[in-house]
Amino acid sequence: MTYSEAVNKINSLLTFGVKPGLERIRELVDKLGAPDRQLRFVHVAGTNGKGSTCALIAAALTQAGYKTGRFISPYVLEFRERFMIDGEMIPEHTLAELVEEIFPVIEDMHREDKIITEFEFVFAIAVLWYAREGCDIVVLETGLGGRFDATNIINTPMVSVITSVSLDHTKILGNTYAEIAAEKCGIIKPDGICVAYAQQKSEVISVIRKTAAEKNNRLIFADGNTAEILRFDIGKTVFVYNGLQISIRLPGNHMVRNAVSALETLFALRDCGMDISNSAIRDGFENVTFPARMEVLSRSPLIILDGAHNPDGAKALSDAIGQYLAGKRKIGIVGMLADKDVDTALSCLIPQFDKIITVAPDNPRKMTAEALAQRIHPYCPDVTSYEDLRQAFNDAAEGLDQNSALVIFGSLYLASDMRKIVLENSFEENNANVSFQEK
DSSP states (O other): OOHHHHHHHHHTSOSSOSSOOSHHHHHHHHHTTOGGGGOOEEEEEOSBSHHHHHHHHHHHHHHTTOOEEEEOSSOSSOGGGGEEETTEEOOHHHHHHHHHHHHHHHHHHHHTTOOOOHHHHHHHHHHHHHHHTTOSEEEEEOSSOSTTOGGGGSOSOSEEEEOBOOSOSHHHHOSSHHHHHHHHGGGOOTTOEEEEESSOOHHHHHHHHHHHHHTTOEEEEEOGGGOEEEEEOSSOEEEEETTEEEEESOOSHHHHHHHHHHHHHHHHHHHTTOOOOHHHHHHHHHTOOOTTSSEEEEEBTEEEEEOOOSHHHHHHHHHHHHHHSTTSEEEEEEEOBTTSOHHHHHHHHGGGOSEEEEOOOSSTTBOOHHHHHHHHTTTOSOEEEOSSHHHHHHHHHHTOOTTEEEEEEEOHHHHHHHHHHHHHSOOBTOSTTOOGGGO
16 A cells, blocks of 8 residues: 555545544554553643644654654644654555555444444544654544544543643534533543643633542643743743743744743653653754744745634734734735634724735635635725735735735645645745755
8 A cells, every 4th residue: 555545545434433432442442452542641621722732742852862752633734744753754555555554444344333433534543643653652632622532542641731722613512611610521531630731711720620629630720921031032932930941933922822831741741750851842842943933934025824714813813913014015815614713703803904815725625815814804905816826915915015914814725735835935944944854
């Protein structure tokens, strides 16, 4: 089986299961020898900030000398991003071999009317690979929710982490912050440790406290607002937290708060006996870049890519634009999925822009560029729609100079395609924040 055939096999499965529950994925993983039982985990759930929090934790653990798996969802640039060990993606031939090994088991289960979804399959591949490679610890990001997420078959992790909780996937997870928080807090297991992002709605905090108490967890709130900022610009942020000076290349106040959640998680792992020095944390954090998270693709002219696709993500991006791009003419390229809270996301972002160009992500759930332009017009009259992404970028690039900035944002399904288009162009100081996938 080739790598392309393997990815097609994975994509041939349902996106969501016929009914919620962990019985099917537990049976599948057990049929593979229960590799999850051989591993230790940091389990991370939330609406926003999961990816960057996981990246920071994993980088520090690798720097400390631990063989560290990292499982993320969704990917931005390449399918293999979902499976990494010490920052390296799974080899194509290894993924193909694992798919070829596991898929017959899935087919047998399907014949018994036990339907395995795409995400369940991906998770099974991951834990089997991590166990066979002898990972010391795995930083495990949930896919959707937490309580019924396939990753939640694991036993009590070393640390459970709850990042920022927002209103997203409301048709599946619930219509209120409390309902969504309850789903996310489903990863909190008995007698464990829970680290929680502190800047949450009061109803989210209440759910976290209640769940941690019921599960007899040591609860640690990571209060990013207590960090002392020493340097704050789009290329680097330096701050002090708990006496430790940290430098990160992830812009924005929200990234400082995510970094504090990662720090508290690493401190908790220390308490569990792991040898994680301050220098390992500093070096690990300083090397982390993350695609489509306020990612600087070019400095001259300034081009930024961000996957803000829900209200809290839009608010974080809006705050960062106000901090970093004040006084510049701002051009935006935006594409959204139709099932997102588009109006709330747009209302806080679009008024900051002088010109907006709308496009459509490559996804069946996309909002058309023309429909999105109509929704945007009340916030920014200078709006144009394009069907072709390259034409959209060429239009935006024509208006760029040293006094302007281009921000590409919206669906993560848009980010990968637009990122390639931008990086194909020659700009001075381009690829300033080249991420691990491009090494």
